[in-house]
Amino acid sequence: MSFLRSRFVQAALILVLSAVILRFGIRPPAPWSVFTLYMAVVFLAVLIFVSSDSDSWRGFIRPIRSTLVDPDQRVLRSALVVVIPLLLGYYAYTQAAAKPQAPAELRAVHPAPPDTIQFRGKQINISGAENPLRKDQASRQKHVAAGAALYIRNCVYCHGDNLDGQGHFARGFNPPPANFQDPGTIAMLQEAYLFWRIAKGGPGLPRESTPWNSVMPSWEDRLTEEQIWQVIMYLYDATGQQPRRWETAH
Numbered sequence: 001m002s003f004l005r006s007r008f009v010q011a012a013l014i015l016v017l018s019a020v021i022l023r024f025g026i027r028p029p030a031p032w033s034v035f036t037l038y039m040a041v042v043f044l045a046v047l048i049f050v051s052s053d054s055d056s057w058r059g060f061i062r063p064i065r066s067t068l069v070d071p072d073q074r075v076l077r078s079a080l081v082v083v084i085p086l087l088l089g090y091y092a093y094t095q096a097a098a099k100p101q102a103p104a105e106l107r108a109v110h111p112a113p114p115d116t117i118q119f120r121g122k123q124i125n126i127s128g129a130e131n132p133l134r135k136d137q138a139s140r141q142k143h144v145a146a147g148a149a150l151y152i153r154n155c156v157y158c159h160g161d162n163l164d165g166q167g168h169f170a171r172g173f174n175p176p177p178a179n180f181q182d183p184g185t186i187a188m189l190q191e192a193y194l195f196w197r198i199a200k201g202g203p204g205l206p207r208e209s210t211p212w213n214s215v216m217p218s219w220e221d222r223l224t225e226e227q228i229w230q231v232i233m234y235l236y237d238a239t240g241q242q243p244r245r246w247e248t249a250h
Contacts, residue, residue: 007060011046018042027221111206113196119220128246129192133229140233147234150227154219163239173215180239187241194232198223 022030022038030038050060067073067080115127133143151159158177160166165179180186186194196204202214219228236243 006063007050007056008063011050011060014046015042113193117196117200119199119225126192126196131191131229131232133233143230143233144237147230150223150231151234163235175214180235186235189244190246191232191243195228198228198231
């Protein structure tokens with residue numbers, strides 16, 4: 001157990017456990033930018049922890065100094081001299097190496113939706129599906145109001161107060177968030193298509209959509225099926241657009 005009393009070992013364990021929890025213990029998974037931000041905070045906290053007093057700091061740097069200068073650590077030093085450059089080189093290669101991609105003219109910003117999707121263990125037909133909430137016209141305004149509240153809580157930061165894709169975070173994204181006021185967006189799409197894109201987000205896009213790496217999150221773990229349909233009703237109501245009907249899609 002004396003091994004675990006080492007400040008260096010304790011710091012390494014904290015960093016490793018934090019990385020595992022932040023990467024695999026959060027559902028839905030946190031975006032990579034959030035993960036790196038949190039890990040930076042943890043790293044700074046660990047530095048403060050190991051440097052809280054002189055004894056702690058000496059205990060932290062002792063194994064590092066031993067590895068660098070002690071004669072009996074020559075084998076370990078030699079291994080690190082080989083392994084570290086190899087790892088850095090491999091990382092640089094994976095970032096710079098060309099990846100097979102479809103020609104730009106074949107990439108689809110609005111790819112064809114799948115026929116069906118799995119939503120919380122339930123199979124939902126996308127091809128030919130209509131918004132089920134529109135069948136009850138008496139509750140239409142109630143659903144639109146609920147969709148508006150959901151939009152303000154979840155969507156306004158990217159898609160904007162005016163649904164024009166000019167939210168607070170929009171300038172940081174490429175491609176930018178969809179502009180729902182543009183008659184070339186939701187007016188050209190069926191409501192079932194929007195359901196698919198909202199439910200599955202950027203991670204649900206097919207391969208042919210790259211490099212349109214949408215930052216749209218997958219909302220199926222945060223919103224119910226009815227809530228997604230309510231948001232869709234609000235989008236069309238607020239923009240004055242009409243959804244494209246399946247019978248005129250061909």
